[in-house]
């Protein structure tokens with residue numbers, strides 16, 4: 001067997017143990033004589049899984065009982081529309097922090113439904129990027145909500161703590177750093193994340209939404225875009241993405257076995273520090289983000305000589321280090337080090353980077 005180290009930003013690498021468990025359960029799941037893919041979503045065996053799945057997630061993140069946990073299809077991108085449709089109510093405006101690719105995309109979608117108040121943006125200073133400081137964020141208290149992207153997957157910036165906004169509900173896209181650290185759910189109105197970065201393959205999106213924000217959507221909201229539809233139906237209003245939901249439950253079990261989100265945070269920091277250390281202790285590699293705003297999951301970096309980019313990517317691949325090419329909008333390289341990436345993978349990458357620099361620097 002020759003599995004590679006997959007540094008893709010998503011769909012991304014999965015733990016071998018979880019893949020093996022899925023393999024073992026593929027033909028006969030819980031003695032039902034069917035694979036999880038073939039089982040009805042209202043069957044006993046499936047409902048047992050979904051109940052346990054939600055309970056485990058609630059335990060991992062300490063989610064209070066006045067929050068719904070929804071398992072939806074449509075990806076994180078559907079939330080860019082669902083959030084304004086469900087949270088705007090009588091308000092004509094919402095505040096957005098534009099800190100990179102994904103928050104810009106979310107804000108652009110919201111302009112179809114309301115006015116956008118720019119509450120702050122990614123700042124460029126001395127050639128480095130950073131997130132706005134607390135005193136640079138401006139969120140008037142008549143906004144329907146304040147939207148931000150906790151970890152900008154492409155730009156490599158991550159909030160160390162959520163922005164403060166008084167009584168305005170906070171909405172956070174945590175797709176690329178979900179379950180990588182403990183969070184205080186009580187501070188948020190809505191948290192959402194799609195599965196293919198940190199808890200599975202593509203197909204299911206977790207939405208954690210406070211009770212009082214559910215049930216009064218804009219009049220034209222399609223039934224499937226109304227949070228209440230899914231809250232009332234236990235996320236089974238229509239056929240849910242059954243296998244992705246099942247796979248997410250395996251991932252939540254795995255995270256729990258690893259020691260929960262506290263352990264994930266510790267491991268993530270150790271892995272990422274090794275990588276940043278390698279980048280910072282070399283003039284050959286550059287990271288464009290100020291220390292205070294750096295992501296714990298996605299590390300964009302460039303070579304001081306971009307003509308070596310394709311050689312770097314090609315040779316890395318020969319060392320089983322795959323999908324290191326940067327996003328087409330920023331170029332260079334990007335290493336995504338999600339929960340399932342092993343320390344061995346990061347160490348191999350760093351060894352390769354040092355060797356590559358020796359031969360080409």
Ligand SMILES: *Cc1c(COP(=O)(O)O)cnc(C)c1O
Pocket residue numbers: 010074075076077078102149151152153173174175176194195197
């Ligand atoms: C990948 C990603 C998205 C898009 O997710 P889809 O499930 O493909 O819609 C949105 N936000 C962030 C932060 C992401 O990393």
